Amino acid sequence: xxxxxxxxxLPELNAQPDxxxxxxxxxxxxxxxxxxxxxxxxxxxxxxxxxxxxxxxLNGLFTDDRPETINREDVVxxxxxxxxxxxxxxxxxxxVKNGKLHGPWTPPNASPTNAALLxxxxxxxxxxxxxxxxxxVLSARGEKNTAAIAAA
Amino acid sequence: MVTTASFxxxxxxxxxxxxxxxxxxxxxxxxxxxxxxxxxxxxxxxLARLASMSSKAVSKRVTLGPTIETAMVYSLYRRTNIGKxxxxxxxxKKENKISLLGCNNGxxxxxxxxxxxxxxxxxxxxx
Numbered sequence: 001x002x003x004x005x006x007x008x009x010l011p012e013l014n015a016q017p018d019x020x021x022x023x024x025x026x027x028x029x030x031x032x033x034x035x036x037x038x039x040x041x042x043x044x045x046x047x048x049x050x051x052x053x054x055x056x057x058l059n060g061l062f063t064d065d066r067p068e069t070i071n072r073e074d075v076v077x078x079x080x081x082x083x084x085x086x087x088x089x090x091x092x093x094x095x096v097k098n099g100k101l102h103g104p105w106t107p108p109n110a111s112p113t114n115a116a117l118l119x120x121x122x123x124x125x126x127x128x129x130x131x132x133x134x135x136x137v138l139s140a141r142g143e144k145n146t147a148a149i150a151a152a
Numbered sequence: 153m154v155t156t157a158s159f160x161x162x163x164x165x166x167x168x169x170x171x172x173x174x175x176x177x178x179x180x181x182x183x184x185x186x187x188x189x190x191x192x193x194x195x196x197x198x199l200a201r202l203a204s205m206s207s208k209a210v211s212k213r214v215t216l217g218p219t220i221e222t223a224m225v226y227s228l229y230r231r232t233n234i235g236k237x238x239x240x241x242x243x244x245k246k247e248n249k250i251s252l253l254g255c256n257n258g259x260x261x262x263x264x265x266x267x268x269x270x271x272x273x274x275x276x277x278x279x
């Protein structure tokens with residue numbers, strides 16, 4: 001399976017003249033020497049009670065790799081060297097009301113305790129998204145993969 | 153998100169500047185830092201605007217040393233396939249740092265703006 005199969009971010013960017021052919025990449029640890037670059041492939045959101053938890057599907061282009069041979073401006077990766085799928089939860093202050101965006105749509109202030117809280121309905125929705133997009137992640141095979149990685 | 157090295161702000165002291173340079177951190181004299189706001193990039197938002205923002209995105213803090221925070225930076229790259237099994241991502245020179253979140257400049261809310269049905273209310277799921 002292509003690592004971008006089913007992505008929603010790339011077509012969305014492609015549909016905009018300013019972003020055509022573009023892709024979103026997160027430098028997850030910009031203050032560290034090692035390189036952590038992740039490509040954003042999917043974004044799911046659930047807006048309720050003025051909050052919007054978000055689920056990102058990422059591909060790890062570089063995951064805490066040594067920087068010596070990496071050009072952050074021009075990244076070339078073989079599919080076999082890309083790790084994923086990787087999922088990340090975020091949440092934002094903001095929602096949708098009367099057909100319009102409501103609120104600032106910003107993350108909460110930095111805090112050791114500001115992780116996303118997901119109630120069953122939201123968590124189920126996100127699990128369903130994961131299951132539909134990457135069924136292997138929540139399957140026995142996914143568990144096997146995880147066990148193999150842990151053993152290594 | 154904290155200010156970054158590309159944020160051209162004068163450092164408070166030579167020592168702070170040296171430490172900040174070593175750690176790839178930029179600082180400002182009033183210790184105004186933006187916390188956990190990955191959508192705001194240093195290059196995109198002038199200090200004066202940050203300082204005047206009333207949202208929780210900006211907080212003043214009193215510290216004696218350089219401020220070190222985790223930060224995420226979102227960038228736009230141009231994506232091309234090389235053969236069948238490789239991908240090249242070249243940083244977009246024009247839009248090399250973008251906002252992911254935030255109602256004014258965030259790319260996610262911007263995308264969403266095209267999709268929201270009229271009169272849509274909570275709860276609302278999107279993809």
